[in-house]
Amino acid sequence: MEIAIYCGKTYSLTNELCSKPLKEVKVVDYNSVVDWISSQKGRAFLIFGTDVIPYSLYEYPKIPVDETPLFKFMERGGVVIWAGDVPFFYIEKDGIKEGLFNKGNPFPFKPINVMEHKPLSEKSENSIVGEMLKYDPKDSWRPVEPHPLLIPISVVKSHPYTLYSTWIYKYGKGAFVRLYDSPYVNTQYIPSLPERLSSLGIGIRISNFRRFRDFKMIFPEFRIGVILGKNNVGKTTILEAIAMLGKNEDKIRKFRGNISTGIAETELFVNYTYYRVDFSYSQVNRSADVNVLLIYSHDMDVVINDKVLPYVKSSLRKVTELLNSFDPNIFYVYLSSGNELRVLFNDRTDVSINELGYGYKSLLNFILLYVIYQPRIILIDDLEGFAFHPELLKMFYDFLLKIDVDLILITTQSSDIYAYLAEKRSDKVRFILINDDKYEVLTSEEVLDKLYYEDLRYTALKIH
Structure with a gap:
């Protein structure tokens, strides 16, 4: 991991970073920073030990922002x-500090309270990303309004609306990370940030929703998570809280009644993307749109009405292709003149979806939903309700491991469900044991080791 720290000639709030730099961090100055930054072709970290941008890296407005060495x-x-004062507020020209902010802002957002010499808020608090980074939030002087390209580290909620105090701005394949928007700067923490950023995985936070007041789960990266735990421990609630990031409120109301009596909140960080929703019985506010497919296994029939009919028709070729990977005897899936879903087999057998075995019907419905909605997140409640034969279940797992999604979460009470998946020994899979707001995460190998002497459903009961 390549890390450098820029130490200029002008005083700033972060000078201490340059007075005692770490041995593993390369110190660069006004001139050498250009050579260092030009030599980096991929992931590398440049820490600014002074909160003044050098003109050698940012010759704006002489050249466009995206053509400057820093943005390249x-x-x-x-x-x-x-860290420190407002990014790009001052520029250093070989030791001379000049104002820059009034010449143009390189970001598609701007800080507020810029000209005030006092905090906008005495208190900020971590987002789930801040928790993952183990950041220590302080007062907030120069927060920004939420923006789709921003990942909040800490936020101000005492304002009439949420503001981002510290944040990550995604740019190209890299990022700009803003810390400590106040005179307080923890110079011991900043050098540890490259390692923390590099190890970011998945974070989930559920607040004021059913049994969860402030429930946080932080994981390494995975593709499929299997949630295990006793009844009424909150497995389905976790799925529904995440499902609210997409447009699933009507489905949840249908099967669970009232969504929330107060204002609930869900945060999700996955695949270096941040999602947030706050919701109540009558109102839903999302930070961004994401396709989330929530499936209750006891009711997953696709209702083909006028709204979904065009999507079903356009997806049948792809549905047939995917089903054929499970059963080569399937020739085509089509709609009858009465808009009934039917399957034509190679031997000319023509069967309505309602005449198929329940496992086959579940598979067809799932694939149809997957093709229609093209979800980034898939949530399956009680996978055993699909009624898959073990061989079909194993094929289904292979399918889930291959499809292009960011996250799949499955709840189950079946030992077969988790045992067969563990046998895949995939590093893309984790097993999440829940018990009374506590959780434990296991790899496939750890699950297989435990299976010799203990059922995971009982292991979960021991978590404290």
């Missing part, structure tokens, strides 16, 4: 870490 560095995958 981020475009290639580099990460800039900035």
